Amino acid sequence: MKNLIINCIVFPVLLLFAILWSCPAKADIDSVVKTVQPATVKIYVLDRAGNPVAQGSGFFFQSYEHLITNYHVLGKAMMARVRTPDGREFNVKAVVAEDEPDDLIEALVDVSVGSVPYLTAAGTAPQAGDPVVVIGSPLGVDKVVSQGNVDAIMTIPKYGRGILHSAHSFPGSSGSPLVNAQGEVIGIETAAVPGRPNINFAVPVERFSGLSPTFRELSAAPSANTPVRAEVQRPDAHPGALEKDIQMAEAGDPAAQVRVALRYERGQELSQNCFEALGLYRKAAEQGYLMAQYHLGRMYYTGECMGKDLGEAAKWLKTAAERGFADAQQFFGGMCFNGEGVARDRVTACMWTILAASRGNAEANNLLRFMASELTHDELIMAQEKARNWKPTM
Numbered sequence: 001m002k003n004l005i006i007n008c009i010v011f012p013v014l015l016l017f018a019i020l021w022s023c024p025a026k027a028d029i030d031s032v033v034k035t036v037q038p039a040t041v042k043i044y045v046l047d048r049a050g051n052p053v054a055q056g057s058g059f060f061f062q063s064y065e066h067l068i069t070n071y072h073v074l075g076k077a078m079m080a081r082v083r084t085p086d087g088r089e090f091n092v093k094a095v096v097a098e099d100e101p102d103d104l105i106e107a108l109v110d111v112s113v114g115s116v117p118y119l120t121a122a123g124t125a126p127q128a129g130d131p132v133v134v135i136g137s138p139l140g141v142d143k144v145v146s147q148g149n150v151d152a153i154m155t156i157p158k159y160g161r162g163i164l165h166s167a168h169s170f171p172g173s174s175g176s177p178l179v180n181a182q183g184e185v186i187g188i189e190t191a192a193v194p195g196r197p198n199i200n201f202a203v204p205v206e207r208f209s210g211l212s213p214t215f216r217e218l219s220a221a222p223s224a225n226t227p228v229r230a231e232v233q234r235p236d237a238h239p240g241a242l243e244k245d246i247q248m249a250e251a252g253d254p255a256a257q258v259r260v261a262l263r264y265e266r267g268q269e270l271s272q273n274c275f276e277a278l279g280l281y282r283k284a285a286e287q288g289y290l291m292a293q294y295h296l297g298r299m300y301y302t303g304e305c306m307g308k309d310l311g312e313a314a315k316w317l318k319t320a321a322e323r324g325f326a327d328a329q330q331f332f333g334g335m336c337f338n339g340e341g342v343a344r345d346r347v348t349a350c351m352w353t354i355l356a357a358s359r360g361n362a363e364a365n366n367l368l369r370f371m372a373s374e375l376t377h378d379e380l381i382m383a384q385e386k387a388r389n390w391k392p393t394m
Contacts (some may be wrong), residue, residue: 028181029133033145035183036135039117040176041082043073043092046221050079057136057175058082060109060118061185061208067092067107068188068208069175071100072365074107079219082109084116091221097211102203103174103190103366106211107218119177121205122184126150126163134167134189134200136176144173148200154373162369163187163202174363178202191366201370242269249280254289257281261295274305285316293320294328301331301340310341318342321352324392326359330367337371346375350383355390 036059045054058069067082074080080092090109097106109116126132130150148167155161163178169189178187187202242263248256261280263270270276278299284292297316300309314335320328333352336345350371356364372380 029145029147032133032179032181032183033135036119036133036177036179037085037145039119040135041067041084043067043069043175044081044083045073045077046079046081048079048219050221057173057189059175059177059185060116061106061177062118062120064113064116064118065109065111066096066118067109068177069105069107070188070190071098071103071105073175074105075100077218079221080107081221090116092218094218095214095216097213099207099211102207102211104188104203104207104211106208119179119183119185121208122180122182122186125206126153126180126186126204128152131181132163132165132167132186133179133181134169134173134176135179136173136189151199153204161204161206162190163204164370165200165202167200169200174366191363191370199370201366252283252287254284254287254292257284258289258292258295261292265295265299274299278305285319290320290323290325293317293323294325294331297328298331301335310335312341314341321355322393324359326356326361326364329353329359330356330361330364333364334367346371347379347382347386350375350380351386351390354383354387358387 039060041058041060043056043058044052045056047053054073056069056073058067058073060066061068074092074095075098077092081089082092083089090111093108093110095105095107098104128150132148132150134146134148136144146168148165150163150165152164153161154164163186165178167178169191173189174191176189177185178189180186185205187204188208189200190203191201242260245256245259249260257280260270261277261284262268264273264280265277266272278296281292281296281299285296293316297313297318297320299305300316301313302308314332317328317332317335321332329352333349333356335341335349336352337349338344350368353364353368353371357368375383
């Protein structure tokens with residue numbers, strides 16, 4: 001009886017210990033965020049007048065003034081500024097190393113010693129199952145944190161090693177640090193598979209040291225005491241433009257309808273109203289306005305307002321893709337790859353992604369590396385042939 005009682009007590013305890021021991025490790029998220037987030041920045045690319053025209057994510061790495069981000073963020077920039085999570089702004093002084101194929105760039109930021117924290121590289125290579133965290137500012141939204149695990153360390157032909165992981169990426173997450181449970185950098189977020197939030201790709205930290213040295217000085221931005229407006233690519237910033245656009249939209253002008261729809265969707269100058277935005281996009285799309293067709297398909301895909309409608313999303317994104325719009329080609333290619341709203345077709349998906357990449361879509365260029373590791377040699381040849389023979393519709 002005594003042995004039975006001991007077994008009844010000890011066995012469940014051992015079983016519980018075994019279950020806990022076998023569970024995937026989780027990062028102490030609060031500790032990781034406290035360590036990593038202060039070293040992350042929003043990056044604003046500015047025009048000659050100091051107005052923002054594009055934005056991205058990045059982080060300070062290995063030194064107080066060294067910034068790491070994606071090549072497609074700063075590769076063509078003439079003037080740029082970063083904003084830290086506590087609201088301070090600093091000019092980007094120069095690009096000092098880059099690798100366009102890897103979509104990596106290193107820049108110098110005009111900060112004083114000790115004024116900003118920086119991240120360091122992990123001492124050990126990541127392994128499948130390791131917990132990971134992505135922290136950044138996708139589409140300008142502050143303090144977006146997602147957790148996941150390393151799914152695999154892949155070797156992609158003609159590209160090298162990459163980290164496949166499940167920490168959700170969002171549009172604009174590229175350039176964010178991928179860190180381990182200790183807050184150490186193991187990679188930089190590079191690409192996500194549309195419609196598959198658990199499939200994301202990062203360039204490993206070991207590649208940072210292989211960037212080609214260069215030196216390209218950037219023009220000095222306006223005084224850092226003059227805040228950069230957070231709204232990038234506003235529909236129109238001229239006084240009276242809103243009233244004029246509303247009048248033109250009501251009269252049926254498709255370009256004005258899109259400009260007003262963007263305001264409704266973003267909550268800029270008008271109260272945020274996705275139903276108004278969707279209705280205006282549809283009116284312009286039905287008139288054949290290319291940008292509206294893309295935005296309408298995007299809204300149906302993301303499910304804003306009324307839930308996802310993959311059939312409508314595929315219809316409008318395919319229409320814009322067939323007319324040569326790169327963002328729609330990249331988006332629709334992902335839907336074809338996953339079989340969302342259309343029959344799954346990896347060759348056609350790769351064709352659309354090739355076309356989008358050839359038109360300068362950086363996400364498509366990164367996604368191609370993932371597809372190249374998934375498709376057979378014959379499928380890749382077929383996709384390349386289809387892309388060469390493709391002609392836009394009018």
